[in-house]
Amino acid sequence: MNSSTTNIAPAHLAEVRVSFRTAGFAALAMFAILAALPLLTLVTGDAFVLVVATRIMIFALAALSLDLILGFGALVSFGHAAFVGIGAYAVAILNAYGVNDLLVQSLVAVAVAALFALVTGAISLRTRGVYFIMITLAFGQMLYFLMISLSAFGGDDGYTLPARSTVLGMPLLENNLVMFYTVLAVLVGAFLLARMLIASRFGRVLRGTRDNAVRMQAIGFSPSPYQLTAYVIAGSIAALAGVLLANQVEFVSPAYMSWQRSGELIVMVVLGGMGTLAGPIAGAAAFILLEEWLSSFSQHWKLGFGLILLLVVLFSKGGVGGLVKRLLGGAHHG
Amino acid sequence: MRGLLSEMLNLFLLQALNGVQFGIMLFLVAAGLTLIFGIMDLINLSHGVLYMVGAYFAATFVALTGSFVLGLLLALPAALLLGIVLELLVFRRLYERDHLDQVLATFGLILILNESVKVIWGAAPLSVPVPEALTGSVQLFGNVRYPLYRLVIIAAGLATAAGLYVLVNFTRVGMLLRAGASNAPMVSALGVDIRRLFTVVFGLGAMLAGLAGALVAPILSVEPGMGDSVLILTFVVIVIGGVGSVRGAFIAAILVGVVDTVGRTFGPILLRTMLDPSAASQTGRALAPMLIYILMAAVLLFRPMGLFPVRGAVR
Amino acid sequence: MAETGALLSVRNLSKTYGALVVTDNVSLDIPERELHVIIGPNGAGKTTLIHQLSGRLPSNGGKVVFAGEDITRLPMHQRVRRGLARSFQITALLDGFTALENVAIAVQARSGSSFRFFAPVARDRKLNDEAMAVLARLGLEDRAHRRAGTLSHGEKRQLEIAVALATGARMLLLDEPLAGTSHEESAVLVELMRALKQTHTLILIEHDMDAVFSLADRISVLVYGKVIASGPPAEVRAHPEVRAAYLGDEQADKAPEAAAAGGGR
Numbered sequence: 015m016n017s018s019t020t021n022i023a024p025a026h027l028a029e030v031r032v033s034f035r036t037a038g039f040a041a042l043a044m045f046a047i048l049a050a051l052p053l054l055t056l057v058t059g060d061a062f063v064l065v066v067a068t069r070i071m072i073f074a075l076a077a078l079s080l081d082l083i084l085g086f087g088a089l090v091s092f093g094h095a096a097f098v099g100i101g102a103y104a105v106a107i108l109n110a111y112g113v114n115d116l117l118v119q120s121l122v123a124v125a126v127a128a129l130f131a132l133v134t135g136a137i138s139l140r141t142r143g144v145y146f147i148m149i150t151l152a153f154g155q156m157l158y159f160l161m162i163s164l165s166a167f168g169g170d171d172g173y174t175l176p177a178r179s180t181v182l183g184m185p186l187l188e189n190n191l192v193m194f195y196t197v198l199a200v201l202v203g204a205f206l207l208a209r210m211l212i213a214s215r216f217g218r219v220l221r222g223t224r225d226n227a228v229r230m231q232a233i234g235f236s237p238s239p240y241q242l243t244a245y246v247i248a249g250s251i252a253a254l255a256g257v258l259l260a261n262q263v264e265f266v267s268p269a270y271m272s273w274q275r276s277g278e279l280i281v282m283v284v285l286g287g288m289g290t291l292a293g294p295i296a297g298a299a300a301f302i303l304l305e306e307w308l309s310s311f312s313q314h315w316k317l318g319f320g321l322i323l324l325l326v327v328l329f330s331k332g333g334v335g336g337l338v339k340r341l342l343g344g345a346h347h348g
Numbered sequence: 349m350r351g352l353l354s355e356m357l358n359l360f361l362l363q364a365l366n367g368v369q370f371g372i373m374l375f376l377v378a379a380g381l382t383l384i385f386g387i388m389d390l391i392n393l394s395h396g397v398l399y400m401v402g403a404y405f406a407a408t409f410v411a412l413t414g415s416f417v418l419g420l421l422l423a424l425p426a427a428l429l430l431g432i433v434l435e436l437l438v439f440r441r442l443y444e445r446d447h448l449d450q451v452l453a454t455f456g457l458i459l460i461l462n463e464s465v466k467v468i469w470g471a472a473p474l475s476v477p478v479p480e481a482l483t484g485s486v487q488l489f490g491n492v493r494y495p496l497y498r499l500v501i502i503a504a505g506l507a508t509a510a511g512l513y514v515l516v517n518f519t520r521v522g523m524l525l526r527a528g529a530s531n532a533p534m535v536s537a538l539g540v541d542i543r544r545l546f547t548v549v550f551g552l553g554a555m556l557a558g559l560a561g562a563l564v565a566p567i568l569s570v571e572p573g574m575g576d577s578v579l580i581l582t583f584v585v586i587v588i589g590g591v592g593s594v595r596g597a598f599i600a601a602i603l604v605g606v607v608d609t610v611g612r613t614f615g616p617i618l619l620r621t622m623l624d625p626s627a628a629s630q631t632g633r634a635l636a637p638m639l640i641y642i643l644m645a646a647v648l649l650f651r652p653m654g655l656f657p658v659r660g661a662v663r
Numbered sequence: 664m665a666e667t668g669a670l671l672s673v674r675n676l677s678k679t680y681g682a683l684v685v686t687d688n689v690s691l692d693i694p695e696r697e698l699h700v701i702i703g704p705n706g707a708g709k710t711t712l713i714h715q716l717s718g719r720l721p722s723n724g725g726k727v728v729f730a731g732e733d734i735t736r737l738p739m740h741q742r743v744r745r746g747l748a749r750s751f752q753i754t755a756l757l758d759g760f761t762a763l764e765n766v767a768i769a770v771q772a773r774s775g776s777s778f779r780f781f782a783p784v785a786r787d788r789k790l791n792d793e794a795m796a797v798l799a800r801l802g803l804e805d806r807a808h809r810r811a812g813t814l815s816h817g818e819k820r821q822l823e824i825a826v827a828l829a830t831g832a833r834m835l836l837l838d839e840p841l842a843g844t845s846h847e848e849s850a851v852l853v854e855l856m857r858a859l860k861q862t863h864t865l866i867l868i869e870h871d872m873d874a875v876f877s878l879a880d881r882i883s884v885l886v887y888g889k890v891i892a893s894g895p896p897a898e899v900r901a902h903p904e905v906r907a908a909y910l911g912d913e914q915a916d917k918a919p920e921a922a923a924a925g926g927g928r
Binding site: 211 | 717719738739756758760764778
Binding site for chain 2: 143147148151153159164165273274317321
């Protein structure tokens with residue numbers, strides 16, 4: 015009764031569930047392609063590819079962390095961008111006080127995000143269903159409005175960083191290639207960590223709760239502490255994405271944590287295939303490339319994007335999950 | 349000292365009135381949405397855009413007819429129609445889906461409607477003039493004057509709330525709404541055409557949200573995305589009031605409206621008694637927008653189902 | 664606390680929804696190693712009673728004492744940890760998990776912290792061995808690595824019991840373990856419960872009268888939330904009120920259908 019698992023039909027999840035091993039291979043392939051990408055830019059001399067790929071990986075990191083709670087915890091959190099924002103503002107605010115070290119900024123970002131997740135998660139997890147969605151959304155907006163009103167850090171206009179963060183005093187990240195590989199390393203690290211978590215004792219309890227919370231109580235588990243822990247871990251990883259995002263664009267704005275951003279993260283996870291960890295990475299790539307592509311046609315690209323999203327959900331059997339399953343279907347059945 | 353105190357009191361009363369007016373707006377948007385959540389168990393993120401579209405309809409029809417009243421009278425059925433069309437085309441297919449599909453579909457709908465508004469009316473804000481007869485202000489108490497139009501909004505909102513109260517508590521449709529909010533399967537088991545009831549609720553909700561948008565059009569700028577922030581506040585209202593409870597939505601909406609408005613003015617003033625002025629105004633301005641979320645968290649801590657829980661009695 | 668030496672002692676337990684009384688002042692004493700069957704027509708409130716005993720639903724009044732401890736207000740998971748586990752009428756397994764995992768996670772619940780984040784649990788020897796032993800006891804070893812969702816109905820019912828057993832409970836509340844099973848499947852399950860009687864205390868809800876009368880040490884008859892009779896099978900069978908209200912004059916094993924048609928809501 016006191017579990018906050020939202021009503022995600024088990025069939026929905028079962029359909030999306032791709033085998034753990036298949037997902038691992040898919041991720042390995044994506045990481046290999048990403049690692050080799052700079053070679054391509056050497057040939058073509060076009061650095062733009064590197065910039066887009068870095069951006070994709072940063073959002074992949076955020077989407078991956080959301081998958082931990084959405085895909086494995088069945089918690090439809092609509093405030094995940096807030097954690098990305100916390101990470102970005104940790105960079106901006108520390109920069110304003112003269113602290114530019116990436117490691118210090120990351121530690122602070124993770125600590126603050128974990129604390130925020132702990133407090134808001136504990137309150138949100140007292141509820142379930144539509145309540146949980148609305149409350150996570152509201153807490154995210156709370157932070158958004160806080161940042162808008164903090165004029166010392168640019169308020170609505172955002173905060174321009176004078177330079178990227180330093181690593182042990184060295185301006186390593188100024189080089190786009192170093193930036194690229196740093197982000198890739200963090201993404202791979204987070205992926206491996208998440209896989210380990212999912213396969214652990216803790217992860218099994220989380221997955222069990224997703225599938226059937228009442229069953230878990232009937233064998234002696236109280237789900238909320240596990241869900242809260244997952245919420246905190248996911249928030250912390252998303253904060254790292256925020257630290258990297260701030261560094262890549264050298265600019266921080268409340269828009270990073272707006273609720274539309276949270277919605278986009280959910281779209282990435284679901285489009286890519288939730289509960290797979292590899293799916294959200296593909297989803298982030300698809301989303302950002304689609305955004306780049308559609309926006310090259312018209313400034314009103316969101317109209318097209320919204321239509322695609324709506325039609326897929328409405329007319330694809332089993333919703334987006336069903337479509338993903340069918341697209342993947344041929345490759346691994348049985 | 350006396351002068352300062354009475355000035356403070358006047359300011360407080362003015363802000364409280366503004367808060368009530370804001371709360372009434374929130375209630376108009378929240379009333380339909382809380383029923384949609386409660387009866388259909390549908391998470392609808394796109395309710396805020398109906399408020400926005402209502403404002404655009406009003407702006408358009410007022411400009412076309414040259415009369416505010418005529419414009420309003422045309423905007424309302426247009427909003428109603430839009431609500432019904434959306435229900436038939438989109439929401440009807442979502443009732444049986446899980447929450448995640450509902451979130452994604454209605455998120456898509458927001459993108460579509462926000463962007464369509466930009467395509468049709470442009471990205472620049474529109475303004476609607478306050479109707480001639482309602483300009484100016486009236487003397488309320490002492491030397492406090494208050495804009496007449498805002499008073500009219502409060503009166504119109506209260507009248508609508510009263511109408512809803514009668515509808516929900518004393519009519520057959522209202523009885524079905526109440527029964528549906530606490531136990532929807534039972535209502536359909538009674539042989540009521542639940543689909544038609546849903547369509548009615550949607551149309552009604554869209555019209556109320558549109559009414560709110562149309563009423564505030566003369567005092568706010570009409571622009572794309574204006575529904576988004578209202579949507580979040582509406583969620584806070586519904587969570588505090590209890591999903592499915594129109595009465596809860598009313599009380600919570602007034603509460604949120606007053607706390608938010610008064611907090612923004614008096615937070616910094618109160619802090620100034622403790623901190624130095626610049627720190628106080630910084631902290632105050634940062635904390636004020638968080639007040640209602642803290643209020644929401646506090647309510648949830650003690651009543652996870654909101655102040656007036658409807659659902660969950662039989663479960 | 665409990666005056667008798669009963670393992671489970673229920674006193675004046677009630678459950679109401681507004682004016683509707685679903686559980687009406689139920690009192691029961693179940694001594695250790697008893698197999699107690701609760702029968703009654705559909706809508707008598709049997710499942711509600713199990714929900715209240717297991718902590719799935721809160722009670723409006725009365726007391727539940729288990730092993731000398733008042734557990735009336737404890738949530739379900741804490742009752743399980745104290746040794747009172749249940750199965751579900753509608754099979755509620757983790758369908759995406761293998762049979763082994765379904766059982767192993769119940770073992771995991773009582774062996775050490777689950778806030779362990781690193782070692783892969785699928786290769787946890789201790790959990791798997793214990794889970795396999797429970798599966799073996801139910802004759803499900805060769806199904807261990809199949810997903811629960813792909814098992815036959817009878818196997819799922821067996822797995823339900825395996826999971827309840829694996830929690831290490833002293834007492835099991837089994838809600839219609841034979842529901843929907845074929846004749847052969849139900850024979851297997853009846854033998855299983857007969858064996859369980861040697862080691863566990865059981866409360867069973869069951870409609871299959873053959874099974875009820877062959878297994879039960881004692882039977883309680885629930886009608887409209889009230890226990891109208893409680894005692895050894897022969898006594899209950901002869902009880903005039905039971906005959907009138909429930910068994911009717913028909914053959915015992917035909918009774919549930921008749922009751923469902925006539926005595927239902």
